[in-house]
Amino acid sequence: MINIYDYICANASLVDQMKFGQRGDIFIDYLCAIDDRKARTWSHKNCLMYVVRGIKGYDTYSHYHESAPHEVLFIRKGGVVLHQIYEEPYRALIFMVDDSTIQNIVSEYPKLFIFHPGPKIDFTSYPSLDSLHSGPQIKSIFYSALDYLKKPTPESQVSMELKFKELVVNLIRNKESNTFARYLSWLCQENESAFIKLMRENCQNNFTVKELARIAGMSLSTFKRTFVRLLNVPPGKWLDIQRMNKANYYLLHTTKTISEIAFELGYNDSSAFSRWFKNRTGQSPQKFRASELLEPNTP
Secondary structure, eight states, X not given: OEEHHHHHHHTTTTSEEEEETTTTEEEEEEEEOSOOSEEEEEESSEEEEEEEEOOEEEEOSSOEEEOOTTOEEEEOSEEEEEEEOTTSOEEEEEEEEOHHHHHHHHHHOGGGXXXXXXXXXXXXXXXXXXXXXXXXXXXXXXHHHHHHHHSOOTTHHHHHHHHHHHHHHHHTSSGXXXXXXXHHHHHHHOHHHHHHHHHHXXXXXXXXXXHHHXXXXXXXXXXXXXXXXXXXXXXXXXXXXXXXXXHHHHHHHOOOOHHHHHHHTTOSSHHHHHHHHHHHHSSOHXXXXXHHTOOOOOO
């Protein structure tokens, strides 16, 4: 899998970008040529984006969404499968930011995140991709950020940081009917529940424990301690169990090919998935599927 943030930073000559703030947050003018039909990616940064043109499919843990021009999307950090829709090259203006950047805005402007009592929302099932309210003012913020990117000055990085704050403030203006505003508040206040949700959303992506720690924004040692405390099992063992459960489901309850199952579980090829599966079950995926689906002999 490709860490899209690392890829962008390593290819500054290919992707117009500007870092801002103290945490390596970045604003990019993302141009995607018509290339691979499907690609598995991940990021340890959250994305807030404005789609300029083109259509792209975003497939997260439990949600598939095809973006449309002039749409604003929030994509939670973690894994996502990108589907290229073959109509025209895709372009989006994207802020990629840490959780801590959002937390600082919540802390700096607490009155913006005070809500009147309302129906209780179960944010543990809130989608990791959300299409947000857009309009001329939101569009103008993204395009003014683009001006700072295209015509940089010594003050541009500070201006970019302020632009992101302005974007968040405008996205949550109508707080009482704005589920996204409540979701940001929940992420910042319910750290343990948000951690468990993040792990469950990314359990089938073939992440290493080190990569999951990076997604969680923790050192490896802190991540392991937090994981065991909250889920009562070491992260490596838990990932293996979740992956095996998914593999069994796909093999026994779907008609997906072995190659398709391998891709769903984050493997680059079916042979790597087959080796992993056989090491744990003693059977190849094909033999396991055939033996489990075999009809019992009738007398």
